[in-house]
Amino acid sequence: EAQVTQNPRYLITVTGKKLTVTCSQNMNHEYMSWYRQDPGLGLRQIYYSMNVEVTDKGDVPEGYKVSRKEKRNFPLILESPSPNQTSLYFCASSSQLARETQYFGPGTRLLVL
Amino acid sequence: AQSVSQHNHHVILSEAASLELGCNYSYGGTVNLFWYVQYPGQHLQLLLKYFSGDPLVKGIKGFEAEFIKSKFSFNLRKPSVQWSDTAEYFCAVRPLGGYQKVTFGTGTKLQVIP
Numbered sequence: 001e002a003q004v005t006q007n008p009r010y011l012i013t014v015t016g017k018k019l020t021v022t023c024s025q026n027m028n029h030e031y032m033s034w035y036r037q038d039p040g041l042g043l044r045q046i047y048y049s050m051n052v053e054v055t056d057k058g059d060v061p062e063g064y065k066v067s068r069k070e071k072r073n074f075p076l077i078l079e080s081p082s083p084n085q086t087s088l089y090f091c092a093s094s095s096q097l098a099r100e101t102q103y104f105g106p107g108t109r110l111l112v113l
Numbered sequence: 114a115q116s117v118s119q120h121n122h123h124v125i126l127s128e129a130a131s132l133e134l135g136c137n138y139s140y141g142g143t144v145n146l147f148w149y150v151q152y153p154g155q156h157l158q159l160l161l162k163y164f165s166g167d168p169l170v171k172g173i174k175g176f177e178a179e180f181i182k183s184k185f186s187f188n189l190r191k192p193s194v195q196w197s198d199t200a201e202y203f204c205a206v207r208p209l210g211g212y213q214k215v216t217f218g219t220g221t222k223l224q225v226i227p
Binding site: 033035040041042043044045048058059090092101102104105106107 | 119122155156157158159162203205214215216217218219220
């Protein structure tokens with residue numbers, strides 16, 4: 001089954017404790033993105049990647065890092081999480097041939113205390 | 114940079130009522146337009162998209178949207194809503210040629226009352 005998976009689905013952490021949210025897709029897609037969803041603000045793009053080792057900042061990249069060492073994986077790293085990063089995070093992927101159709105993961109709900 | 118406005122934040126309708134959700138965008142060039150739906154507790158799913166051609170686009174579950182270039186609008190419509198349409202709806206825009214630089218609106222929560 002074609003899908004985008006994220007882990008963990010729920011996470012409670014404390015300020016300053018480094019964490020990684022993993023994202024993996026099994027569709028051999030070139031493009032992958034991370035979004036955060038906040039009430040009243042909709043979805044905002046954090047980072048995106050056009051292919052392996054090619055990443056770029058989205059609209060709200062501050063406080064986040066990404067890497068794309070393998071085509072299927074696109075982890076989101078919070079080196080020193082802060083309470084304003086409490087949010088719902090979505091990973092998405094799409095193919096180069098059909099870039100307009102993004103497949104979204106189930107989301108990761110993060111609470112930073 | 115592009116932007117998207119969804120003016121209705123929360124809409125409450127009775128079953129069988131007609132629906133129209135507004136979406137306006139700002140961008141100086143050609144764009145692709147999308148509507149996504151997020152059912153409670155689920156991830157986003159693509160409802161419909163516009164790339165070119167016929168400005169009236171039909172999507173899944175009886176939804177349609179009309180692109181009016183002169184108004185920079187891409188409103189979502191459904192003639193008769195069902196309780197199962199209760200969800201949050203997001204309009205999105207992507208400039209042509211952009212590398213997945215998709216901008217989403219703030220979303221409209223639709224609540225359909227049986």
